[in-house]
Amino acid sequence: MNFTIPDELESLRQRVHAFMHDEVLPAEGDVIAEDREGRRDTLVVLRQKARAAGLWTPHLPRDLGGLDLGVMGMCVLFREMGRSLVGPSAFNCDAPDQGNMDLLLHQASEPIRERWLRPLCAGDITSAFCMTEPAPGAGADPRNLRTTARLDGDAWVIDGHKWYSTGGEAASFLIVMARTSDDPRHGATLFIVDRDAPGVEHLREVETMSEPLLAHREAELRFEGVRVGADAVLGSVGQGFQLAQARLVPARLTHCMRWLGLADRALDLCKGYLTRRISFGKPLGRHQAVQEMVARGAMAIHAGNLMTFHCAWLLSQGRHAEARTFSSMCKLHNARMLCQVLDDAIQMHGSLGFSRDMPFGDWYRFARSARIADGPDEVHMMVVARDYLERETSLLGP
Numbered sequence: 001m002n003f004t005i006p007d008e009l010e011s012l013r014q015r016v017h018a019f020m021h022d023e024v025l026p027a028e029g030d031v032i033a034e035d036r037e038g039r040r041d042t043l044v045v046l047r048q049k050a051r052a053a054g055l056w057t058p059h060l061p062r063d064l065g066g067l068d069l070g071v072m073g074m075c076v077l078f079r080e081m082g083r084s085l086v087g088p089s090a091f092n093c094d095a096p097d098q099g100n101m102d103l104l105l106h107q108a109s110e111p112i113r114e115r116w117l118r119p120l121c122a123g124d125i126t127s128a129f130c131m132t133e134p135a136p137g138a139g140a141d142p143r144n145l146r147t148t149a150r151l152d153g154d155a156w157v158i159d160g161h162k163w164y165s166t167g168g169e170a171a172s173f174l175i176v177m178a179r180t181s182d183d184p185r186h187g188a189t190l191f192i193v194d195r196d197a198p199g200v201e202h203l204r205e206v207e208t209m210s211e212p213l214l215a216h217r218e219a220e221l222r223f224e225g226v227r228v229g230a231d232a233v234l235g236s237v238g239q240g241f242q243l244a245q246a247r248l249v250p251a252r253l254t255h256c257m258r259w260l261g262l263a264d265r266a267l268d269l270c271k272g273y274l275t276r277r278i279s280f281g282k283p284l285g286r287h288q289a290v291q292e293m294v295a296r297g298a299m300a301i302h303a304g305n306l307m308t309f310h311c312a313w314l315l316s317q318g319r320h321a322e323a324r325t326f327s328s329m330c331k332l333h334n335a336r337m338l339c340q341v342l343d344d345a346i347q348m349h350g351s352l353g354f355s356r357d358m359p360f361g362d363w364y365r366f367a368r369s370a371r372i373a374d375g376p377d378e379v380h381m382m383v384v385a386r387d388y389l390e391r392e393t394s395l396l397g398p
């Protein structure tokens with residue numbers, strides 16, 4: 001395997017790193033404070049600067065304002081952006097918009113691309129992905145899908161109830177998964193729905209253990225007799241489960257990239273305290289039990305990094321079927337890794353770590369959702385074990 005990053009990409013990585021260090025990290029406190037008051041002034045300036053620096057949506061094709069980097073390039077850059085919770089948004093590379101851009105890029109009709117994809121890539125609008133429903137509807141098992149879409153003349157009529165549609169209140173459009181037949185594999189379809197369409201009702205923002213930040217607000221929505229045209233279908237009718245899966249594999253991986261950046265920053269922040277703080281006659285970093293936490297974190301980040309690159313490489317080679325198992329492994333590992341690194345960072349800092357003088361508590365509350373969103377740990381374990389036991393999973397192969 002060749003771990004060398006091509007020169008052009010490495011220089012781009014250094015530019016993103018410098019932008020994070022010089023612009024985003026000094027401003028993140030202001031962005032978060034303003035966001036609590038419903039303002040975006042500092043974020044808007046950061047976004048203008050990122051655009052002026054040529055670092056806007058680098059993963060996208062050039063005709064949509066990007067640098068055509070593909071998934072390997074995303075791996076290199078998204079880790080840097082993930083070092084701050086506001087970083088991905090500064091470059092217009094945050095979830096759920098970034099995954100939705102990819103989906104529309106490959107599956108939307110030309111009118112839909114012009115109407116929704118172009119302004120989304122330009123950062124003029126935001127979007128949401130609506131698959132999950134309150135019980136007994138679609139959750140870990142999407143086959144429980146209850147939202148329906150039925151043909152009425154040449155329009156589709158959507159009825160249903162969704163929640164955890166991240167960013168759904170502020171979004172301009174929604175990607176809604178609805179049942180279009182009882183076929184177990186081909187019974188779901190994805191529709192583009194105007195957020196302001198008659199019949200779309202925002203019921204509430206679901207309060208969670210994590211503080212709402214930027215796009216990360218969880219909407220509960222009701223759809224009653226919402227009419228959309230035939231061109232609102234993504235891909236084709238009945239392809240919903242397959243397209244959602246196709247969206248989720250790389251989207252899951254981009255989460256892992258961002259989490260790696262945050263975990264790396266958290267462990268890096270520990271260095272200072274472990275050198276400075278003297279306990280029982282020596283710096284904390286010289287105590288074996290503390291060293292174990294540092295080593296565990298360093299190894300877990302390194303392993304997560306390699307898993308992410310490997311899975312991205314499979315995708316870049318067009319080996320999508322194989323990538324699915326590895327993306328489950330990767331998401332499972334990195335979600336747990338992030339929670340463990342943050343928990344250990346709090347522990348190593350003692351009372352300081354538990355205080356809001358350090359960011360670990362806020363980051364942990366955000367990170368905990370990583371083990372649930374985009375499929376809970378247990379479902380990814382099921383996929384990894386099933387593929388290993390019933391299919392060919394080459395663990396040591398390229």
Ligand SMILES: Cc1cc2nc3c(=O)[nH]c(=O)nc-3n(C[C@H](O)[C@H](O)[C@H](O)COP(=O)(O)OP(=O)(O)OC[C@H]3O[C@@H](n4cnc5c(N)ncnc54)[C@H](O)[C@@H]3O)c2cc1C
Nearest residue numbers: 129130131132139140164165166369372373374375376378
């Ligand atoms: C912060 C956040 C953001 C989200 N954003 C979005 C979004 O933008 N769009 C969207 O559509 N959804 C979103 N989700 C929803 C997310 O995808 C679901 O929460 C997830 O798929 C699990 O579904 P559920 O919550 O209904 O859990 P349930 O299906 O009720 O499962 C509950 C628990 O049961 C266990 N379990 C389930 N199945 C199995 C199994 N086969 N084996 C063993 N144990 C099992 C797991 O421990 C699981 O956590 C988000 C969730 C969170 C927390």
